[in-house]
Amino acid sequence: MxxxxxxxxxxxxxxxxxxxxxxxxxxxNPYSTFQPLLYQVATAGMSMSDVSYPVRTYAAKWPNVRARRxxxxxxxxxxxxxxxxxxxxxxxxxxxxxxxxTTNWYDVPGAPENAQPLYSLNDAAALRRRLQHCLEEAVAGRRDSVHVVVVGGGSTGVEIAGTLAELRRRTLPLTHPEIRPDQTSVTLVERFDFVLSPYKPRLRNAAAAALRKRGVRLRLGATVASVEPDAVGIVDGTHVPSDVTVWALGVTxxxxxxxxxxxxxxxxxxxxxxxxxxxxxxxxxxxxxxxxxxxxxxxxxxxxxxxxxxxxxxxxxxxQGLPLRPFSYRDPGIMATVGRAEAVLQLSNGLTMRGWPAWLVWIFIHVAYLLGGRNRITVLVNFFWRYAGPRHAATSVSQ
Amino acid sequence: MxxxxxxxxxxxxxxxxxxxxxxxxxxxNPYSTFQPLLYQVATAGMSMSDVSYPVRTYAAKWPNVRARRxxxxxxxxxxxxxxxxxxxxxxxxxxxxxxxxTTNWYDVPGAPENAQPLYSLNDAAALRRRLQHCLEEAVAGRRDSVHVVVVGGGSTGVEIAGTLAELRRRTLPLTHPEIRPDQTSVTLVERFDFVLSPYKPRLRNAAAAALRKRGVRLRLGATVASVEPDAVGIVDGTHVPSDVTVWALGVTxxxxxxxxxxxxxxxxxxxxxxxxxxxxxxxxxxxxxxxxxxxxxxxxxxxxxxxxxxxxxxxxxxxQGLPLRPFSYRDPGIMATVGRAEAVLQLSNGLTMRGWPAWLVWIFIHVAYLLGGRNRITVLVNFFWRYAGPRHAATSVSQ
Structure with a gap:
C-alpha cells in the first residue's frame, strides 16, 4: 500500500x-499535485487543473492498482x-x-495567522484569492496599498517574487488601472546575504540582479522576527509594510x-x-x-x-526474500526560474546556465514531467499565452 | 454602468x-462564466478556468472600461x-x-435541500464534488449505490444526462473498478412525453433514442412531486431512487x-x-x-x-437625444448535444441536422464563442482528449 x-x-x-x-x-485529495508549478497557480498564470492530475485516472492505467481517497x-x-x-x-x-x-512556521510569532504558505494546491488557490481580494479592496478605496512580502529566498521565494513583480509591472496597469504603482510593491526577505543558497555565487548574483531588474525590493541578511497583519518585522527592529505575506521558508x-x-x-x-x-x-x-x-x-x-x-x-x-540495497541519490542538478526568459540552472557536474537558454530548459523539463498529455498541452498553451500572448491576457481565474 | x-x-x-x-x-464574481459548457465542468471534462474568463482581462481591452467587483x-x-x-x-x-x-425550485418540497442546481460555475463545481464524494463513499463501502436523477428534459438536462451516462459506461469501470454497474444509474425525469420540447418531433425522438442508447433511463410524462435525500418522488406516487439529484428545470x-x-x-x-x-x-x-x-x-x-x-x-x-428602437430577435436556431458525436440542431428556417455533423457544428460554435484565445485552445484540447484520447483520461480535477 x-x-x-x-x-x-x-x-x-x-x-x-x-x-x-x-x-x-x-x-x-482526489488529485496529485505538481508542486513545482504551484507558484503559477498562485499568480493566476495557470489553473488548478493544469497542475493537478486525478489519482483515479493514474491508477486506471494498471488493472492491479486501486485508488482510495x-x-x-x-x-x-x-x-x-x-x-x-x-x-x-x-x-x-x-x-x-x-x-x-507541511509548512514550517519556525515559531515566528504571527506567521501562522498572517502569512500564506505555498505547499499545497489549496495554499496556491488561497494565495491567489487573497491577492485578488486585496486588489479589489484597493480599487474600491477600502485599502491604501497592496504590498507583498515574500519570506524566504529559496527557489519557491524567488519564483513567486519574480512572477509577482512581472505581473505588477506588466499586467496590473491594464487590469487594475485604478491602482497607482506606488500603492504596490514586491519585497523578498532572506536571512542570508544572497538568494538561492544551493547555487554558485555567480548564479545567486544573476538571480538577484534579475529580481531587482523586475522591481523586486531585496532585503538580504534580514531574519524575520514576526509577521503582523500589515507588516513583517525584522530582527533589527525594522518593519516592512505587508498586505500579503507569502511564507516560502521551509517545511516540517x-x-x-x-x-x-x-x-x-x-x-x-x-x-x-x-x-x-x-x-x-x-x-x-x-x-x-x-x-x-x-x-x-x-x-x-x-x-x-x-x-x-x-x-x-x-x-x-x-x-522475493532478496536483500535490500541502500539508496543513493543521482543528482541531476537544480534549476529555478525568475520570470519571463530568465532562469538559473546548475548541473551536478558544475556546468551552469542562465538567461533564456536556461529558461527554455526549465520549461522543457517541467512540461516533460507533468502527468498526462492534456496537462502538457494546456500548460504549454498557458506558458505561450502568459509570456508571448497579449499583455492583458496574463491572468487565469478558476477560483 | x-x-x-x-x-x-x-x-x-x-x-x-x-x-x-x-x-x-x-x-x-471576478470572472465571466460561459454557461453553455457548465455541464462539462460538472462532469469533470473541463476545468473551471476553461469556461470562465477574468472580467478585468476583458475590461483591459479598452482604456474606457473599468471593472468593479x-x-x-x-x-x-x-x-x-x-x-x-x-x-x-x-x-x-x-x-x-x-x-x-437563479434556480427556480417551483415550490417542489425538498428540492432546495436535496437537489443540485446547474446555473453558476459554483453550482457546477459543487455537483462535481458531490458526484466524486458519492463515488468515493461507494468505493469505501459506506454507500450502496450512486444513482443519479436529472430533473428536466431541456437542453441542460439532456446534455448532463447523456454525458453522465457515457462516463458511467466508459470511464467508471476503469477509474472506479470497485463499483458494480448495477450500483449506478442515470435517469432523466421529464413531465412532457418527450425531451427537448422546443425541437421538432424528429429531433426530440432522435435525442431520446441517443440517450437510451447510452443507458439513460427515461421517465417521460412524469412530473416531480418531491425530492428526498435518497429519491425523487413522482406525482403518480412512485419513487425513483436517487443519490444525486440534478435540478435542470428552469430559472426565476x-x-x-x-x-x-x-x-x-x-x-x-x-x-x-x-x-x-x-x-x-x-x-x-x-x-x-x-x-x-x-x-x-x-x-x-x-x-x-x-x-x-x-x-x-x-x-x-x-x-445623443435620438429615439430608441424596439428590439427584435434574429433567431439563428437552437442546438443541444447528447454526448460523443451526437447532437441535434434546428435552424430557424426549419433545417435540421443530427448525429456527428451536428456535433461538429456544436463544437465549432461553442469554441468560437468562448472568450479568449487561450480558453479556445485548451477547450479544444479537452474535447479532443475527452472524446478521442485514452479512455481512462476522461476526467479533470480542479476541485
Missing part, C-alpha cells in the same frame, strides 16, 4: 504496478494496518509512507506523525535506514519529503521520485 | 466601449445610483441590469430583485418596453435572463447577446 500520491508515492506505485504487484494508492489517520505497525479519517481500516503487507510534510513533518509511534529525526521526519525502511518495521518504507535517511537530501521533486522508485524496487526484492 | 458580466452584460459593455463611452462593468445590493433609480454589498455606491447616467437569474429572478422597486413580470423578471428599458426610468435598461420584454424570449446565450448589443446601441442613441 502506498499512502500519498505526490512525486514519491506515484513513483513507488508505478514501480510496483509495472512489476505486477497489487497496489492500493491512498491520498486525502482518504486521510491517513494512524498507522498500526504491529497489526500491519492503517486507519483512515473516515474510520475505515486497510491492511498491508508492505507500506510506503509518502504523505509529504506534521505534528500527528508523532502519533504513529515510528522513530523520528530532524524536522519530525521519519528516521529510516539507508534502504529507506524503518529499522524495527522493515515492511514500512518512507519516501519523499517525509523520509529522514542517514544522508539528508534536498526536498525537491527529483529526490522524491528517485526515493519512490527505490522503495518500489526494495519491496519487490523483499517480497 | 453595466451590472452583470454574462453574455448580455459583456455584449452591452463591448458595444458601448467600442463607441468610446465610459463603462463601469460590475460583477460579484461587487454584488449589486440595491438600485436607487431616483438618485441614479446603485449600492454594492460592501456598502460602497456608484452613480450612473445609464444603467444596464444584466445580473441574470432572485427574490431581492423585488426590493429594487422596478416593475416585474412573469418569473419575477423586470418588465421592460420593446426597447428594453424601464418605462418610468428610461435610463435603466435590462438585458439577458433578467429582462421581461413584451415578447418572451428563450433564456439562452443568443437572445442575451443580442439584447446586450441592442441595449448598448440604445444607450448610445439616447445619449
Amino acid at each position: 502506498v499512502v500519498g500520491a505526490g512525486f514519491a508515492g506515484l513513483a513507488a506505485a508505478r514501480t510496483l504496478a509495472k512489476a505486477g504487484a497489487l497496489v492500493t494508492l491512498v491520498d486525502h 482518504g486521510a491517513l489517520s494512524t498507522v498500526l505497525p504491529e497489526k500491519r494496518r492503517v486507519e483512515l479519517g473516515d474510520g475505515s481500516t486497510l491492511d498491508y503487507d508492505f507500506l510506503v509512507l509518502a504523505t509529504g510534510v 513533518a506534521p505534528a500527528y506523525v508523532a502519533e504513529w509511534g515510528l522513530p523520528q529525526t530532524k524536522g519530525g521526519r521519519i528516521r529510516v535506514t539507508e534502504a529507506l525502511n524503518v529499522p524495527k518495521h522493515p515492511e514500512i518504507f518512507v519516501a519523499g519529503d517525509l523520509a529522514g535517511p542517514p544522508e539528508q537530501l534536498p526536498q525537491l521533486a527529483q529526490p522524491a521520485i528517485q526515493m519512490g522508485e527505490h522503495v518500489g524496487k526494495q519491496i519487490l526484492a523483499a517480497a | 453595466v451590472v452583470g458580466a454574462g453574455f448580455a452584460g459583456l455584449a452591452a459593455a463591448r458595444t458601448l466601449a467600442k463607441a468610446g463611452a465610459l463603462v463601469t462593468l460590475v460583477d460579484h 461587487g454584488a449589486l445590493s440595491t438600485v436607487l433609480p431616483e438618485k441614479r445610483r446603485v449600492e454594492l454589498g460592501d456598502g460602497s455606491t456608484l452613480d450612473y447616467d445609464f444603467l444596464v441590469l444584466a445580473t441574470g437569474v 429572478a432572485p427574490a431581492y430583485v423585488a426590493e429594487w422597486g422596478l416593475p416585474q413580470t412573469k418569473g419575477g423578471r423586470i418588465r421592460v418596453t420593446e426597447a428594453l428599458n424601464v418605462p418610468k426610468h428610461p435610463e435603466i435598461f435590462v438585458a439577458g435572463d433578467l429582462a421581461g420584454p413584451p415578447e418572451q424570449l428563450p433564456q439562452l446565450a443568443q437572445p442575451a447577446i443580442q439584447m446586450g448589443e441592442h441595449v448598448g446601441k440604445q444607450i448610445l442613441a439616447a445619449a
Whole structure:
C-alpha cells in the first residue's frame, strides 16, 4: 500500500504496478499535485487543473492498482494496518509512507495567522484569492496599498517574487488601472546575504540582479522576527509594510506523525535506514519529503521520485526474500526560474546556465514531467499565452 | 454602468466601449462564466478556468472600461445610483441590469435541500464534488449505490444526462473498478412525453433514442412531486431512487430583485418596453435572463447577446437625444448535444441536422464563442482528449 500520491508515492506505485504487484494508492485529495508549478497557480498564470492530475485516472492505467481517497489517520505497525479519517481500516503487507510534510512556521510569532504558505494546491488557490481580494479592496478605496512580502529566498521565494513583480509591472496597469504603482510593491526577505543558497555565487548574483531588474525590493541578511497583519518585522527592529505575506521558508513533518509511534529525526521526519525502511518495521518504507535517511537530501521533486522508485524496487526484492540495497541519490542538478526568459540552472557536474537558454530548459523539463498529455498541452498553451500572448491576457481565474 | 458580466452584460459593455463611452462593468464574481459548457465542468471534462474568463482581462481591452467587483445590493433609480454589498455606491447616467437569474425550485418540497442546481460555475463545481464524494463513499463501502436523477428534459438536462451516462459506461469501470454497474444509474425525469420540447418531433425522438442508447433511463410524462435525500418522488406516487439529484428545470429572478422597486413580470423578471428599458426610468435598461420584454424570449446565450448589443446601441442613441428602437430577435436556431458525436440542431428556417455533423457544428460554435484565445485552445484540447484520447483520461480535477 502506498499512502500519498505526490512525486514519491506515484513513483513507488508505478514501480510496483509495472512489476505486477497489487497496489492500493491512498491520498486525502482526489488529485496529485505538481508542486513545482504551484507558484503559477498562485499568480493566476495557470489553473488548478493544469497542475493537478486525478489519482483515479493514474491508477486506471494498471488493472492491479486501486485508488482510495482518504486521510491517513494512524498507522498500526504491529497489526500491519492503517486507519483512515473516515474510520475505515486497510491492511498491508508492505507500506510506503509518502504523505509529504507541511509548512514550517519556525515559531515566528504571527506567521501562522498572517502569512500564506505555498505547499499545497489549496495554499496556491488561497494565495491567489487573497491577492485578488486585496486588489479589489484597493480599487474600491477600502485599502491604501497592496504590498507583498515574500519570506524566504529559496527557489519557491524567488519564483513567486519574480512572477509577482512581472505581473505588477506588466499586467496590473491594464487590469487594475485604478491602482497607482506606488500603492504596490514586491519585497523578498532572506536571512542570508544572497538568494538561492544551493547555487554558485555567480548564479545567486544573476538571480538577484534579475529580481531587482523586475522591481523586486531585496532585503538580504534580514531574519524575520514576526509577521503582523500589515507588516513583517525584522530582527533589527525594522518593519516592512505587508498586505500579503507569502511564507516560502521551509517545511516540517506534521505534528500527528508523532502519533504513529515510528522513530523520528530532524524536522519530525521519519528516521529510516539507508534502504529507506524503518529499522524495527522493515515492511514500512518512507519516501519523499517525509523520509529522514542517514544522508539528508534536498526536498525537491527529483529526490522524491528517485526515493519512490527505490522503495518500489526494495519491496519487490523483499517480497522475493532478496536483500535490500541502500539508496543513493543521482543528482541531476537544480534549476529555478525568475520570470519571463530568465532562469538559473546548475548541473551536478558544475556546468551552469542562465538567461533564456536556461529558461527554455526549465520549461522543457517541467512540461516533460507533468502527468498526462492534456496537462502538457494546456500548460504549454498557458506558458505561450502568459509570456508571448497579449499583455492583458496574463491572468487565469478558476477560483 | 453595466451590472452583470454574462453574455448580455459583456455584449452591452463591448458595444458601448467600442463607441468610446465610459463603462463601469460590475460583477460579484471576478470572472465571466460561459454557461453553455457548465455541464462539462460538472462532469469533470473541463476545468473551471476553461469556461470562465477574468472580467478585468476583458475590461483591459479598452482604456474606457473599468471593472468593479461587487454584488449589486440595491438600485436607487431616483438618485441614479446603485449600492454594492460592501456598502460602497456608484452613480450612473445609464444603467444596464444584466445580473441574470437563479434556480427556480417551483415550490417542489425538498428540492432546495436535496437537489443540485446547474446555473453558476459554483453550482457546477459543487455537483462535481458531490458526484466524486458519492463515488468515493461507494468505493469505501459506506454507500450502496450512486444513482443519479436529472430533473428536466431541456437542453441542460439532456446534455448532463447523456454525458453522465457515457462516463458511467466508459470511464467508471476503469477509474472506479470497485463499483458494480448495477450500483449506478442515470435517469432523466421529464413531465412532457418527450425531451427537448422546443425541437421538432424528429429531433426530440432522435435525442431520446441517443440517450437510451447510452443507458439513460427515461421517465417521460412524469412530473416531480418531491425530492428526498435518497429519491425523487413522482406525482403518480412512485419513487425513483436517487443519490444525486440534478435540478435542470428552469430559472426565476432572485427574490431581492423585488426590493429594487422596478416593475416585474412573469418569473419575477423586470418588465421592460420593446426597447428594453424601464418605462418610468428610461435610463435603466435590462438585458439577458433578467429582462421581461413584451415578447418572451428563450433564456439562452443568443437572445442575451443580442439584447446586450441592442441595449448598448440604445444607450448610445439616447445619449445623443435620438429615439430608441424596439428590439427584435434574429433567431439563428437552437442546438443541444447528447454526448460523443451526437447532437441535434434546428435552424430557424426549419433545417435540421443530427448525429456527428451536428456535433461538429456544436463544437465549432461553442469554441468560437468562448472568450479568449487561450480558453479556445485548451477547450479544444479537452474535447479532443475527452472524446478521442485514452479512455481512462476522461476526467479533470480542479476541485
